[in-house]
Amino acid sequence: MLSVNNIQTYYGNIQALKNVSIEVPQGSIVTILGANGAGKTTTMKSIAGVLKPKQGTITFLDEDITNKNPDELVRKGISLVPEGRAILSGMTVLENLEMGAYQRKGSIKQDLDKVMERFPILKERQSQLGGTLSGGQQQMLAIARALMAKPKLLLLDEPSMGLAPLIVKDIFQIVKEINEEGTTVLLVEQNARQALKIADHAYVLETGRVIKSGSAKELLKDSSIKEAYLGH
Ligand code: ATP
Numbered sequence: 001m002l003s004v005n006n007i008q009t010y011y012g013n014i015q016a017l018k019n020v021s022i023e024v025p026q027g028s029i030v031t032i033l034g035a036n037g038a039g040k041t042t043t044m045k046s047i048a049g050v051l052k053p054k055q056g057t058i059t060f061l062d063e064d065i066t067n068k069n070p071d072e073l074v075r076k077g078i079s080l081v082p083e084g085r086a087i088l089s090g091m092t093v094l095e096n097l098e099m100g101a102y103q104r105k106g107s108i109k110q111d112l113d114k115v116m117e118r119f120p121i122l123k124e125r126q127s128q129l130g131g132t133l134s135g136g137q138q139q140m141l142a143i144a145r146a147l148m149a150k151p152k153l154l155l156l157d158e159p160s161m162g163l164a165p166l167i168v169k170d171i172f173q174i175v176k177e178i179n180e181e182g183t184t185v186l187l188v189e190q191n192a193r194q195a196l197k198i199a200d201h202a203y204v205l206e207t208g209r210v211i212k213s214g215s216a217k218e219l220l221k222d223s224s225i226k227e228a229y230l231g232h
């Protein structure tokens with residue numbers, strides 16, 4: 001579904017990605033692991049059109065999307081839930097969700113009902129300002145807002161960051177369910193073990209390069225991965 005082919009992305013003169021290639025098959029969950037600064041967020045931003053790679057190509061559903069802007073990509077079915085969530089804290093929960101569908105024409109009522117059914121806490125708090133929600137609820141709102149755009153491919157950048165373990169479990173469960181309902185997922189995570197448990201394939205980034213890839217099952221058993229990312 002998504003093919004990232006040898007992309008090189010820079011911040012000014014600093015090269016953050018040196019030939020990154022990633023395949024995301026339709027219907028799968030693919031995870032990108034790596035230490036701080038490895039280039040995970042840069043990869044996600046490059047796919048979402050927020051950063052433009054200097055070299056390389058990105059194709060989505062057989063179309064070259066390399067230089068498309070984020071709005072166009074949302075219309076084509078790619079939504080990014082950025083690191084740090086970026087919900088609109090001065091707007092209500094309902095307004096945040098409506099913002100997620102701003103590119104769409106026609107009624108969004110049915111989709112609002114659907115995401116509120118999935119996230120009952122958002123229904124309950126729909127009139128509250130986004131900024132008054134807990135961290136976990138804000139992450140749910142960020143995911144729900146992305147779902148309002150009806151993505152075919154959901155890009156999740158560290159959805160479990162800064163959340164308590166019980167909430168982390170909920171978030172991973174939600175990601176799995178969203179995938180089971182037909183949305184393809186590319187997931188960046190520090191929480192490598194849980195990410196590998198729900199993923200089909202995984203890539204490991206180190207200083208802007210893919211140093212390892214394989215099925216999630218294989219990587220869970222890989223001794224160098226265990227040592228570097230799984231805590232033993
Ligand atoms: P983290 O988990 O810390 O977000 P990451 O794997 O997502 O790590 P990136 O944020 O993609 O890493 O960063 C990759 C490299 O690019 C790092 O060396 C980082 O210092 C550099 N970098 C990131 N953002 C900028 C920026 N705005 N300007 C210059 N360099 C940047």
